[in-house]
Amino acid sequence: MARRIGSRYTAHQILGRGSAGTVWLGEGPDGPVAIKLLREDLSSDQELVGRFVQERTALLGLEHPHVVSVRDLVVDGNDLALVMDLVRGTDLRTRLDRERRLAPEAAVAIAADVADGLAAAHAAGVVHRDVKPENVLLDMQGPLGPGGSHRALLTDFGVAKLIDTPRRTRASKIIGTPDYLAPEIVEGLPPRAAVDIYALATVLYELLAGFTPFGGGHPGAVLRRHVTETVVPLPGIPDELWQLLVQCLAKAPASRLRASELAARLRELLPLLAGMPPLDVDEPDTDEAEEAAEELSGAAPAAGQPVRRRGAVPLVPGARPSDSNRDTHTSMRVPAPDELAGGARGTARAPRAAGAPRPGSARNRAVTRRRRLTLAVAATLLTAAGVATWLTTTDDTPPPPPDMENSAPAAP
Template sequence: MNSAPTDPLIGHTLDERYVVRSRIARGGMAMVYLGNDIRLERRVAIKIMHPHLAEDESFTRRFEQEARSAAGLGHPNVVNVFDQGVDRGVPYLVMEYLPGITLRELLKQQKRLTTDQAFEIGEAVLAGLAAAHSAGIVHRDLKPENVLLADDGRIKIGDFGLARAVSANTATGQALLGTIAYLSPELVTRGIADARSDLYAFGIMLFEMLTGQQPFQGEQPMQIAYQHAHSEVPAPSSLVPDLGADIDELVRWCCSREPDARPRDASEALEQLRHIRSGATLGATRVFPAAGFSGESVTPSTTILTDLEQRSLVSGGLVQAAATKHSATETDSVSRARATGSRRTRRGRWIALTVVVFLSLSGLAGWWWGQGPGSQVSIPEVAGVELASAQLTLEELALVVTVTECSSLEVEPGLAASTEPAAGTRVNRGSEVQLCRSTGPELLAVPTLVGLSTDDAIAAIEGAGFTFGAVLEQRFDGGSADTVIVALNEVGEGLGPTYPERGRVDLIVSAGAIPVVTGMSEDAAATALEAVGLILDPTLNTDAYDETIPEGQAIGVLVFTDPVRVGDSVALNLSRGPQLFAIPDVSGLNVNEAAQTLRAAGFAVSTGIVPEGPAGALFEVKSTSPAAGEMRKAGTEVALRYI
């Protein structure tokens, strides 16, 4: 088996600034690497065009277009492009590094998303598209593979490699470069793309998020393309009945076969999606602009008195009634005198009662604040607060603060993490309180994972207090299949002896050895390779002469990546059989000359009854067996004939 060399770009520095660290992904147009910007001291993603494409001007032009398209947007929902350059004749882009997964990977894991998930992702995608459309840029290749879901919650559109500036309509001779499942009817039939084509792709993607499948299915790409051009996208509720009519309308509006029946651009669709997310409200009007879609309008029709107005009316009426009654009863001086004396008596009683209550309350307050519950304070919640601020807050409550350290999963290092006694506890003023400064997650010992089976490694990871992430890849390393080769941290680096608790651990697992196909037919070799997850590409096959392997059978496997992973493409080196050579014509030569000529041509010689030497110089060769001109492999014995 021939082995491919190690990637020469790993460890290489581009333009004395960007250090290439490791591979992240491989696409049809470029390889993406994790790298470091040594000038700004930050991690970046570096997209480097495949060298064999760099010679094609059209590919180079599209590659550079991606940089211009994305860099000109500067939107939080679009992957930022920081730099562009050429190294050793190969173009590259420097982009922000977003650890996480793509929407496609999320759909594979979860199959169907919740409505809230789909709308959160959809709103971010439409916001990014709206920025592109307002800048006159059409993406033209929107699909789940190009929607990035970062670990920190950010959602971004990437891969503007097919993007193009647009006025009204943009025609392209490469209309089918996008994924067929998301191409609009006008792209399929006429090769025309504008902002509304992106909205069609978004609608298909939203349908897939809500239902777990694409609206059109087929064994061949052209079957799917035909349905896009001639069929209406069904309502998502036909597959998921609990989806509302407004969701059906939004999807079918975006996926209308006629571009004029769709939203004019992403901003219009974004406005409607946000309206649906907010729910129906009093006085709101929900109308889809496209023909054939309508909503409902609800308008307030009842005038309601405010609480203040009602209270004013009631209190006014009571005052009026009281005034009328008072004028009617007190009409003579005797009555007025009696009323005055009665009022003085009541006033004296109220004054005496007030003094008693005041003295009682004073005593109660003295007990409350001196010996009762008022002498205590409740410890406030300070988790996540700057340490100095948390300490000041506690000291203002007349508490004695001692700062300690403790680990915390939730609180960043250096901030206040907790108190002892805990927040909410009532303590006496002057009590001692321990204020814990977070040191971040606790560093735990990392168990030995290399050599374990995948299941045993996952159990060991979780048992040690860490979080299992994913099996990132399976490599053909010649070891035992399904055993761990490498354990990596969340940034793709090898684990040390300790690691923060609950930290994510990813695995690279052995796929075993590449099958030995020597001596197999091409079909049998292909079956053996595909059985272990390798893809045989016959266009890359080679052939060579082989003395022992018959013509047409496999000599070995050709690989093009190092390491070789499940899903990689490989080829076969096929035998042409042994190499044959023509037997020289030595008739007319003496025995010595004939023998020398045949040996020089790579053949063995049988001189028969006449030995080489002085006698051989006297005898002339008439012919050979096999005859002159016949094809034989090197080393074949040729007999000399003298008659």
Template sequence: MDATVADPLVGHVLDGRYRIESRIARGGMATVYVARDIRLDRVIALKVMHSHLASDEDFVARFIGEAKAAAALSHPNVVAVYDQRTDGEHVFLVMEYVPGRTLRDLLNERGRLGPREALEILQPMLAALGAAHRAGLVHRDVKPENVLLTDDGQIKVADFGLARAESASKMTKTGLIIGTVGYLAPEQVLSGNADIRSDVYAAGVLLYELMTGVLPHQGDTPLAIAYKHVNEAVPPPSHTLPGITPEIDLLVTRATSHDPGRRPQDANAFLAAVAEVHGGLPRDFDWRVEQSGRSQTSMLESAPPAPTQAPSGDGHTAVYDARTAPAEYLPRRSGGDKVVGALTGRYVLIAIGAVAAVILGWAVWYQVSGQYHHVPEKVVGMQLSAAEKKLRDDGLQVRVAEAVYDDHVQKGQVAKSNPPGGARVGDGAVVTLTPSKGRIPREVPDVGGKSQDEARQILEGKGFKVGDVSKDTSQTVDKDHVIRTSPVAGKKTSPDNPVNIVLSTGMSMPDLVGTNGEQAKNTLRSMGLDVKVDTQKDDSKPAGVVLSQNPRSGDGVSRGDQVNLVINEQKCDINLGPFGKYGCDNGDQNGDQQLPVPDVTGQNADDAKSTLEDAGFHVNVLGGGDNVRTQTPAGGTTSPRGSTVFLIT
């Protein structure tokens, strides 16, 4: 029965969202399926962890942590991780589906690749590893099975961080080796520990395999191969394939040095070296090597064929127990943990001679191999226009890629170049420049209601610069405080873009001149203003109206500000005989409305007062009697509303 049909997960829907359609591959840690995201209606890949690992809580926790780290990688040569989910006993990753085939499939079909073609494939692979190394991730399982070739020619690296997650399992003990044995660095064999330089070692082994079609170390068992990684150097690929230049040999031997400190210190450093060598190769280099190899056919045919994978034949990431190895396969050590090779004096001399020949050959080839250029070391950070001119003046072609955000490179400057600065390239080679769009966008802080100085301090503290400062009226924000910003608070923008602020001119002072004084005071007090009133006599204006105001109409004011009003006062002197002269203050009257004055003469003083007040007048009672003897103004006349009527008792 077909394995895909027999797989119990095919046809199931995980997490109520991912319908599994077919199985792609099964490895030592997980099975990969083609699935459909029902919610988004797109094809994705699911990597479902094997049940015996899913039951290990420590492993699952580390698996989830590494999946999050891998998901943070955003690089065109990295297989994207969209999500990590759990459905019952199934722990799985949701990943980008990459239609195509693996680099292993290509090798199986072609046998080996030309050196120039191999370097072209290695560069995007190293770019992906370099992105992981910058993020602090170690792949730990670099091999052709984890390099995917898309139908449209892209190259993507899969399984970032997953081998590292496996090493955190409770099954990992002292003496266990994690990884695919053909690509293990010596330090992985000896201690099980790996860092980014271990990935460089594996990439060097992979480069050797791409060019020769075989792995550098062969053996009948995995432990025999691991033993050779520790005790034997990876040979220069030219020993197997004549015609390969010393520079290419040096790429492999440096990357696979037993001393991690002598290797390129991360994938980015290895990429720079690979790009320089590739740029110096003529376009027909692979054809030349092929012609050279044909003259050595008998030599190549005499070499014993060897598997390109571990003896298990499946290329899976494997776990081997070095404690059970036969004595002849244990690494030889001297002075504690230091491993030494048993080289005789004769072999030492041969090795020295070979190195000298490599260096001499490289120097001669470098000088006479043709017209070459170096990409300027400081192209990153240059203004784009200046960088383009510099490269074209040097005889290079320029392609400008889509701009990206970069916290370390200002807007309009070059953020990246490919090949990188310092790389050696041929005449007329294309250098791709990626300009910076400025620093990575971040949220604009909320400075509403803050003073201008406070707002500036907060914005600059978040890396932003204050741009234009304008003003507008506001009924709710105090004068000289921030109403709003542009871009608005909470919106993401690059700190290279200025943040404009709008300050409040305060509430707009209303025009009160000529209005009723009492109403004007109430209006201002409702605005939260402190009202101070002065009086002034102006017979040409109605009594009780506002003659002037400060601040003026249209000026900005804030709550608590003082406003001065001058209100018209109508004064009159009334001669009341023995009671003297009294002034009548008509400052509270409502305009000049005239009302009839009731006649209250002879009435009880209290009743008379009530009658007049009900009629709209103020009342002033003089004397000590009970009844009203006279009144001013007299009954039957008219007087302004709110004016004073004097009663004499």
């Protein structure tokens, strides 16, 4: 069902839905476009509309081969929309869902493309604030890059900033997707360019491992890990790549590389990664909701039963996994200092062998209970066998000697 967007555009088909709005395939004066139509409650917010117009110059001026350009901003009645270049392909989350993890050469090539786009944005004074696989598009019609990778383009610049108004998100709120939030955002500091570097390093870790370094479980636990835990090494990658990841995942923003430096360093590593297969590691654990369900049922997953994969933690109950740009701009409470300090394990959980339960998980506790039960049964059987042996031997034992106290001669 076609609908008019302003006076120049027509939206024909829904391409995807997210928490901020709906992306449509549209048509404009210069041909096909992608139209991101923001939610109606956002379009009715006059303060947001004002910010939308103020950001127009910055958003329209961001031109780069690895950035999805914004062609126009439409404010028309109840319609508040960004008109963007149409990328013929898919997003990085869809590819991850299909392949779980990428070969290191392809993962690094994609991250380098995104870093190039971030460098251009940061040079223009624009911070993305929500770098994640859902916001990275892959151009399937262009030539293939290193490792068979498709050209990557970063999209949704400025949307987080537009929606993050003082009235909509008070000082006790933060905006973003928990798995990719830099520690300084969790602690309530203003987002600078370094938050994009931290998020991109998290994305690269996820492309290599199949899971994010601090994700899994309740969003509050994820936020705490960003502040308190250290990232665990991934086996099988060159030390140069690992040191680069560690530097860009540093808790201190000043310790991270700039986007242009990161892009250059990543491209220098590509020859070292040529032909390397995807890493053979498994996730550290299932999420806490699954563990709680196992604990209540008292049963571990059956042998061969697939374990639910850990990815970005949804903040909106009932969000569809297939949604594009899902759960992006949802307010969350910033944890208090005592919450951040309490209960942390000190280091992130290490990747484990495929099928092995994580220590402390419900599966591990179930295995421990079975072992204890087996030991208890064995001990009972051994005890019963000992008693039976004792009873048998007492039947052939001669009677005890007479009471010496009563039979001794009297003292003179």
